Amino acid sequence: MKKRLTATASLLALLLALPAAAQFAKPEDAIKYRKASFTVMAAHFGRVGAMASGKAPFDAKAAADNADIAAAMSKLPWTAFPEGSDKGDTRSKPEIWKDSAKYKEAADKMQTEMAKLAAAAKVGNVDALKSAFGPAASTCKGCHDNFRKD
Numbered sequence: 804m805k806k807r808l809t810a811t812a813s814l815l816a817l818l819l820a821l822p823a824a825a826q827f828a829k830p831e832d833a834i835k836y837r838k839a840s841f842t843v844m845a846a847h848f849g850r851v852g853a854m855a856s857g858k859a860p861f862d863a864k865a866a867a868d869n870a871d872i873a874a875a876m877s878k879l880p881w882t883a884f885p886e887g888s889d890k891g892d893t894r895s896k897p898e899i900w901k902d903s904a905k906y907k908e909a910a911d912k913m914q915t916e917m918a919k920l921a922a923a924a925k926v927g928n929v930d931a932l933k934s935a936f937g938p939a940a941s942t943c944k945g946c947h948d949n950f951r952k953d
């Protein structure tokens with residue numbers, strides 16, 4: 804059992820380390836994948852936001868569950884920006900590839916804030932949720948301003 808777990812963990816580590824391009828047969832597949840992960844993240848983040856802003860009644864379990872999903876999703880899009888996936892059905896700006904260090908920094912910051920939001924949601928009170936929500940939302944907005952066409 805332990806051996807199998809180790810093997811699974813090694814395989815997962817290998818997959819995560821593979822060059823992004825190797826994981827998607829076509830650029831469109833990468834575009835679809837990253838958009839799907841952002842869409843699912845936004846849906847769950849939005850449910851947390853509705854509670855943080857008082858538009859929806861605070862429900863501690865729903866907040867924690869939704870924030871956990873948003874935090875999990877926040878890890879996914881980043882392998883899905885292979886070279887050549889700047890064209891097609893995407894609003895990605897060329898800066899993602901031209902200034903990839905800055906993009907990675909923004910992506911890392913977003914994941915950190917999403918993890919903090921998930922931790923805050925587990926506290927079980929709306930004030931903790933409110934104070935973590937704003938910083939997380941501004942990491943979304945920062946990336947949209949710099950790296951998304953609109």
Ligand code: ASC
Pocket residue numbers: 845846848849852940941943944
């Ligand atoms: C959301 C969502 C975003 C961010 C952004 C924050 O709920 O879907 O993209 O918050 O609007 O400014």
